[in-house]
Amino acid sequence: MDTISSHVPAPPPKWVENFAKVGLTAKGVVYCLVGILAFMAAFELGGGSSQSAGKKGVFQFILEQPFGKWLLGAVALGLACYAIWRFIQGFRDTENEGHDAKGIGKRIRYIFSGLVYGALAYLAANMALGNGGSGGGGESRETLASQLLQQPFGQWLAGIVAVAIIATGLYQIYYGLSDKYKKKVQQVGLKHDIEEKMIRMGKIGYVARGIVWIVIGYMFLQAALQSNPQQAGGSSSAFRFLENSSYGSYLLGAVAIGLVFYGIFMFMRAKYQPINVR
Template identity: 70%
Template sequence: MIDIAQHVPTPPPAWVKNMARFGLTAKGVVYCLVGILAFMAAFEIGGKSEQGSDKSGVFQFILEQSYGWILLAIIALGLLCYTIWRIIQAFKDTENKGDNAKGIGVRIRYAFSGVVYGALAFYAAQLVLGNGGGSNGDSRQSLARELLQQPFGQWLVGIVAVGTAIAGFHQIYLAISDKYKKKVQGSGLKHEAEAMMIRAGKIGYIARGIVWLIIAYLFLKAAMNANPNEAGGSGSAFQFLENSSYGSYLLGAVAIGLIFYGVFMFMRARYQVINVS
């Protein structure tokens, strides 16, 4: 990673900061809309469905609005900026995580996040250009299908399940340990407002962790049953919650949590210190 870093040019600091803030804002918009559509699906408002409440469903929703292609193009650009920022964090080590095992692990997580949001940016751009693909849930099933066709395919899908579960537990750990607070503490807001926003972040990280854990469970089922159709993304996770006991209330609670997560991204975009070297 260090050798690669030496060959990755660093944009001017102001560009990096602006890209990061624009990217965090775009991410906040996406999560707020995911939460709103999931809440509407939970209580059957406006004919929304759980499967249409994932990120690809949000992009379709944006595209259907007046001048939606312009709005979606802005979101795609914002997610691309977020991707570039994450890649810079990973390879330039702007957060000073170091080169030990723990630091490399964190930087790999930054890079993985960049790849994920880069794929979302690409998908949104495809929709803007009129080249829409399958849903996010279908892409998860396609991944499971491809892996199951490989030698030791069930083990490979199981590894994806474990990795996804670790990501989910990490989100919940961030919330419980209060480590996420460091990103916005000392923001200059009044104490009551800052405390309220920080609580929103805690709820948001927990909700996001729950969604990741359900996705991990779906991949585990796909691995155990060698059935790729049992895998899925956030839309499938929402459907899983809806089909549970008191499903509408569970899905509604998680949806509100995702809205809080989006709002917390806005707070990060405004107040987080962006390191550039």
């Protein structure tokens, strides 16, 4: 005869839970530093520039601190943990997304996220080991644009990628502002004040992150339309684009603060979010 305990879900394997929490913490560190450096670039504080506010610039900043190689190595390990956790979410369907088109689409996004952060972990590890870490975010997008443009119907292919990047940014903004996001945080069952802070941090953070994605997608679209891969770029190029626009310092400063909030939101997720594992 079944007992009540047989219907209680087993806790997730500790190693998977640790991977998720370490990964979320490392992601939070990176986004907080990206936001801080972007804010410094916006108002020319401490000689900061938009170029130094990209992911590679953040890794270089960490590397230049006392015990920088060890710190950057720890960040690389954390990002690798995050990538592995995203693969587990995608391949094992730990979020119960299902096998229909919508569920498979979400699981593919988890896997894609794992690939992106796995590449960042590789870049950070290379820099920590003194291998130069060539091929940062902006350079990798230029390379991707160049490879696409060399294919038959290359401009169309690059345009499709650009639209996908812009759509990702728009979805980030939609998700942050939606009731769906708010309900997902509320399901955790936190105290009211912590819950409100988490909702606020995530909402602002998703909007800021979405803006950066949209700008990156716009630059990739320009690369497609002009058949010039050098028009594509990563987050540092997006920061430079914002900085050069009307009221650029204030616009970049606002986005930078939002990215810091997103980093804090990652810390809160690491502390409070239940980790689902089958």
